[in-house]
Amino acid sequence: MKHLLSVTDLDAATATGLLDTADRLKQALLGREVRKLPTLRGRTVITMFYENSTRTRVSFEIAGKWMSADTVNVSASGSSVSKGESLRDTSLTLSAMGADCVVVRHPASGSAHRMAAWADRDHGMTGTHTSIVNAGDGTHEHPTQALLDAATLRDRLGSIAGRRIGIVGDVLHSRVARSNVFLLATLGAEVVVIAPPTLQPVGIGQWPCRVSPSLDAELPALDAVMMLRVQAERMHGSFFPSSREYAIGYGLSEARAALLPGHAVVLHPGPMVRGMEIAPSVADSPASAVLAQVANGVHVRMAVLYHLLAGAPE
Amino acid sequence: MANDRRGDVPGAPGDRELLSAADVTRTIARIAHQIIEKTAGDERAVLIGIPTRGTILARRLSAAIGEFSGTAPEVGSVDVTLYRDDLRRRPARALEDTDVPDGGLDDRLVVLVDDVLMSGRTVRAALDALADHGRPRAVQLAVLVDRGHRELPIRADYVGKNVPTSRDEQILLLLAETDGVDGVRLQRGAGAGAGSGEAAP
Numbered sequence: 001m002k003h004l005l006s007v008t009d010l011d012a013a014t015a016t017g018l019l020d021t022a023d024r025l026k027q028a029l030l031g032r033e034v035r036k037l038p039t040l041r042g043r044t045v046i047t048m049f050y051e052n053s054t055r056t057r058v059s060f061e062i063a064g065k066w067m068s069a070d071t072v073n074v075s076a077s078g079s080s081v082s083k084g085e086s087l088r089d090t091s092l093t094l095s096a097m098g099a100d101c102v103v104v105r106h107p108a109s110g111s112a113h114r115m116a117a118w119a120d121r122d123h124g125m126t127g128t129h130t131s132i133v134n135a136g137d138g139t140h141e142h143p144t145q146a147l148l149d150a151a152t153l154r155d156r157l158g159s160i161a162g163r164r165i166g167i168v169g170d171v172l173h174s175r176v177a178r179s180n181v182f183l184l185a186t187l188g189a190e191v192v193v194i195a196p197p198t199l200q201p202v203g204i205g206q207w208p209c210r211v212s213p214s215l216d217a218e219l220p221a222l223d224a225v226m227m228l229r230v231q232a233e234r235m236h237g238s239f240f241p242s243s244r245e246y247a248i249g250y251g252l253s254e255a256r257a258a259l260l261p262g263h264a265v266v267l268h269p270g271p272m273v274r275g276m277e278i279a280p281s282v283a284d285s286p287a288s289a290v291l292a293q294v295a296n297g298v299h300v301r302m303a304v305l306y307h308l309l310a311g312a313p314e
Numbered sequence: 315m316a317n318d319r320r321g322d323v324p325g326a327p328g329d330r331e332l333l334s335a336a337d338v339t340r341t342i343a344r345i346a347h348q349i350i351e352k353t354a355g356d357e358r359a360v361l362i363g364i365p366t367r368g369t370i371l372a373r374r375l376s377a378a379i380g381e382f383s384g385t386a387p388e389v390g391s392v393d394v395t396l397y398r399d400d401l402r403r404r405p406a407r408a409l410e411d412t413d414v415p416d417g418g419l420d421d422r423l424v425v426l427v428d429d430v431l432m433s434g435r436t437v438r439a440a441l442d443a444l445a446d447h448g449r450p451r452a453v454q455l456a457v458l459v460d461r462g463h464r465e466l467p468i469r470a471d472y473v474g475k476n477v478p479t480s481r482d483e484q485i486l487l488l489l490a491e492t493d494g495v496d497g498v499r500l501q502r503g504a505g506a507g508a509g510s511g512e513a514a515p
Contacts, residue, residue, distance in 0.1 A: 021409050024393065030412075031416075
C-alpha cells in the first residue's frame with residue numbers, strides 16, 4: 001500500500017488487516033507507562049488541511065507522535081496557499097522538504113488522487129516518494145473515518161458481516177457516507193441509506209446499498225445507525241423546508257431511538273449538531289459510541305501510518 | 315524411545331530431527347525446574363512470551379511450574395514487531411498479541427520466553443518493549459533452542475538445547491498448538507515453510 005485514497009482500493013482482507021493492526025496497537029498501548037512506540041522514528045508526516053477539522057487533524061498528529069514520527073501541521077490559512085500557491089506547487093514543496101507522508105483534506109473531490117499521481121510521477125524531481133492519505137476530499141471520500149467506524153462497529157457488535165447498518169441524513173454532501181457504504185459492503189454488511197430524496201446523490205442506485213425514505217420503518221431491524229451531519233456549508237440551495245422539519249423527518253429523537261433493538265449502536269462522525277440530526281439525550285446514551293469512535297480514530301490512523309510507512313518501500 | 319527415530323521425519327526430506335515430541339516435553343519440564351530453583355519463593359514472577367511460539371511456551375512452562383511447585387506464575391505476551399530494527403527491510407508485517415498482566419511489570423521478576431535464540435535482535439526489541447511497559451525488578455531469558463550466531467551481547471539464563479548450526483540452516487520449531495505436533499527440526503538451505511525462530515534472513 002503506497003497511498004490511502006479511497007476505500008474502494010481496499011479489499012476485505014486488506015481492510016480487515018488494517019482493523020486488526022489497529023486492535024493490536026490499542027492492546028500494545030493499554031495501561032502503559034510510556035505511550036510511545038519507536039516504530040516510525042525518523043519519518044516525517046505532514047498534515048495539510050484546506051478545511052477545518054478537530055478530530056481528524058489532531059488524531060493523525062497524535063497517531064504520528066505516538067509512533068515517534070515527526071509530525072508537522074499546515075493549514076491553508078497561514079500558509080502560502082493564501083498567497084495563491086497551487087495545490088501542485090504546495091504538494092511538490094512538501095515532498096522536497098522530505099515529507100514521507102502527507103495527510104490532506106481539501107474541499108475539491110479528487111484532490112488526494114491528483115496529489116498521489118504527482119507524488120508517483122515527480123518523486124525523482126523532489127527526492128522523496130511521498131505517501132498520500134486522503135483525510136477528506138470534497139464530497140467524495142474519507143477513508144480513515146470509514147475504517148474507524150468499522151473498528152467501532154466490530155468492537156461493539158463483535159462482527160460486521162451480516163449486520164444491517166443504516167446511514168441517515170445528508171448523504172449527498174457526505175464523504176463519510178460514501179466511504180462507509182463501500183467499506184461496510186466490502187466487509188459484508190447490509191447497508192441501508194436513509195435520506196430525503198433531495199439529499200440522495202445522483203447514481204446512488206449503483207452503490208452497494210438499499211435506499212429507503214423512511215427512518216421509522218428501518219430502525220427496528222438495524223444493528224447500528226449512523227447519523228450524518230447536515231452540511232450547511234456545502235448547501236447552495238434549499239434541500240429541505242426548515243431544520244425543524246428535517247429534525248422531525250430524519251433526526252434521531254429519544255422516541256425514535258427507542259425503536260432500535262436493544263443491542264443497536266448509534267454512531268455519529270462528528271461534529272454533531274445536537275437537536276438537529278441527533279437529540280442530546282441520544283448522543284449521550286449508553287447506545288452511543290461517539291466517543292469510542294474518536295478513541296478508535298487514533299488507533300486506526302496509527303495502523304494506516306504503520307502500513308504506509310513502517311515497511312520496506314514497495 | 316521416541317528420540318531414537320531421529321532423521322525419520324515424514325514429509326520433510328533433508329530434515330534432521332533435533333528434538334522429538336517427548337524431548338520437547340522433557341525439555342520444558344527441565345527448564346521449569348530450573349526456573350523454580352532460580353526464582354525460589356518469588357510469587358510475583360511473571361512469564362512473558364514473545365508471540366507466537368514464545369507465548370505458547372510461556373503457557374506450558376507456567377503449567378509445568380504449577381505442577382511441580384504448586385504455584386503457576388502469571389503469563390503474558392509482548393509483541394516486539396513495533397520495536398524491531400529491521401522493519402524497513404521487509405513489507406509491513408501483521409502485529410501480534412500484547413497482553414501484560416493487570417498491575418503491570420513494575421518491580422516484578424520477568425522471565426522472557428522465546429522459541430529460538432539466534433542474533434539476539436528479537437530479545438533486544440523485547441527488552442525495549444518491556445521498558446515501556448514498566449520497570450521490572452529483573453529480566454531473565456528462557457529459550458527452547460539456542461542456535462548461536464549472536465549479533466548482540468545477549469545470553470539466555472535458561473536454554474533447552476544448544477544447537478550448533480550454520481547460517482544457511484533453519485531451525486524449524488513445531489508446537490502442537492500451532493503446528494499440530496511438537497518437535498524441533500534442522501533444515502538445510504532456505505525455504506522453511508512452517509515453524510519459526512530467528513532463522514529467516
